[in-house]
Amino acid sequence: MAKLSVVIPAYNEEKMIPKTAKVVSSLLAAEGIPYEIVFVNDGSKDGSWQQIEEAARQYPGIVGVQFSRNFGKEAAILAGLANATGDCCAVMDCDLQHPPEILVEMYRLWEDGYEIVEGVKRTRGKESALHRASAGMFYKIMTKTVKIDMSRASDFKLMDRAAVDALLAMPERNTFFRALSSWIGYRTTSVEFDVREREEGESKWSTWSLIKYAVRNIIGFSTAPLQMVTVAGILVFLLAVVLGIQSLYKYFCGHAVEGFTTVILLILIIGSIIMISLGIIGCYIAKIYEEVKGRPRYLISKKINSKEDEKGMPR
Numbered sequence: 449m450a451k452l453s454v455v456i457p458a459y460n461e462e463k464m465i466p467k468t469a470k471v472v473s474s475l476l477a478a479e480g481i482p483y484e485i486v487f488v489n490d491g492s493k494d495g496s497w498q499q500i501e502e503a504a505r506q507y508p509g510i511v512g513v514q515f516s517r518n519f520g521k522e523a524a525i526l527a528g529l530a531n532a533t534g535d536c537c538a539v540m541d542c543d544l545q546h547p548p549e550i551l552v553e554m555y556r557l558w559e560d561g562y563e564i565v566e567g568v569k570r571t572r573g574k575e576s577a578l579h580r581a582s583a584g585m586f587y588k589i590m591t592k593t594v595k596i597d598m599s600r601a602s603d604f605k606l607m608d609r610a611a612v613d614a615l616l617a618m619p620e621r622n623t624f625f626r627a628l629s630s631w632i633g634y635r636t637t638s639v640e641f642d643v644r645e646r647e648e649g650e651s652k653w654s655t656w657s658l659i660k661y662a663v664r665n666i667i668g669f670s671t672a673p674l675q676m677v678t679v680a681g682i683l684v685f686l687l688a689v690v691l692g693i694q695s696l697y698k699y700f701c702g703h704a705v706e707g708f709t710t711v712i713l714l715i716l717i718i719g720s721i722i723m724i725s726l727g728i729i730g731c732y733i734a735k736i737y738e739e740v741k742g743r744p745r746y747l748i749s750k751k752i753n754s755k756e757d758e759k760g761m762p763r
C-alpha cells in the first residue's frame with residue numbers, strides 16, 4: 449500500500465506535539481494507512497524538539513527535522529515536503545485546528561486518482577474580530593491578484609508525489625504554499641472542513657505579521673501593484689492636461705496670480721504618488737535582491753528518525 453507522509457510544521461508547540469503525534473499516528477494506524485509523520489521544528493524556543501524526540505521514541509514512523517533558527521511556516525512546509533518519502537504528502541498544522549480525520553478522507557480521494565486534495569475552510573473557527581477582518585481583506589486582495597479563489601484556502605492539503613516534486617523544483621525563495629499548490633495545476637479536488645479551536649498555546653500570528661505576510665505574498669505572486677504605478681501616472685497626467693489648459697486660459701484672460709491652492713495641492717498629490725510608486729518599485733527590487741542572493745530557504749541543524757533514535761545528522 450502507498451505511504452502517506454504527514455508534514456507538520458511546529459513553532460513553540462511543546463504542548464501540542466505529543467497530542468498531535470498520538471492522535472495522527474493512532475488514527476492512521478487504525479485505518480491501516482502506512483504513514484510517516486515529519487515534524488519540522490521551526491526554531492522553537494521551548495521544548496518542542498525534546499517532544500519530537502520523545503515522540504520518535506514512542507511511535508514508529510516519526511521523522512524530526514530541526515531548523516537552525518526560525519525560518520517561518522512556508523520554509524517549514526517546504527523542508528517537510530523535501531524530507532518526506534511518501535507516495536503522497538499531506539500538510540497540516542500542529543495545533544489540531546485541521547481535523548486529522550480529514551486526512552483519511554483526503555487519502556481515499558488520492559487513491560481515487562486525485563493528485564491534489566485541497567482542504568477548504570467551511571468555517572474559520574474562533575478568531576478575534578480584528579484578525580478576521582484583516583484576514584478577510586488579505587484574501588480579497590490575494591484573490592484579485594492571484595486570480596485563484598483564496599477566501600477559504602488553507603495550508604491543509606494532500607499532494608501526490610508528482611505534485612510535490614513539481615513544487616520542490618520551483619527555484620524561487622519566496623514561496624506561498626497555499627497559492628502555489630493551485631498554480632501548479634494537476635488533478636485537483638477539495639474537502640471541506642471546520643477549523644477547530646486551538647487546544648494549547650496561542651496563534652503565532654499577530655496583525656503586524658499578517659500584514660507583512662500579505663505584502664510579501666502579493667508581491668511574490670503578482671505584478672499588479674507595479675501596473676498600478678503606471679495607472680496612477682496616467683491619471684495624474686490627465687489631471688495635468690486639464691489643469692494646464694485651465695491655467696493657460698486664465699493666463700490669457702489676465703488673472704494668472706490666483707490658484708496658489710492648486711499649486712500646493714498638486715505638489716502634495718504628485719509628491720505622494722511619486723513616493724508611493726517608488727515604494728512599490730522598491731518592494732519589488734528588494735524581492736529581486738533576495739531572490740538573486742540565492743540563499744537557501746532554510747538550514748537544517750539536526751534530523752532524527754524513529755528507527756535511528758537521536759542520531760544527529762548535521763548537514
Ligand code: UDP
Pocket residue numbers: 456457458459460461490518519520521524540541542543545650651652653
Ligand atoms: N508555525 C511555524 N513557524 C512559524 C509560525 C507558525 O512552523 O513561524 C506553525 C505552527 O506551529 C502551526 C502552524 O504553523 O503548526 C500554524 O500556526 P498557528 O496555529 O499559529 O496559525 P493560525 O492557526 O493562527 O493561522
Ligand code: MG
Pocket residue numbers: 541543545646651
Ligand atoms: Mg492554528
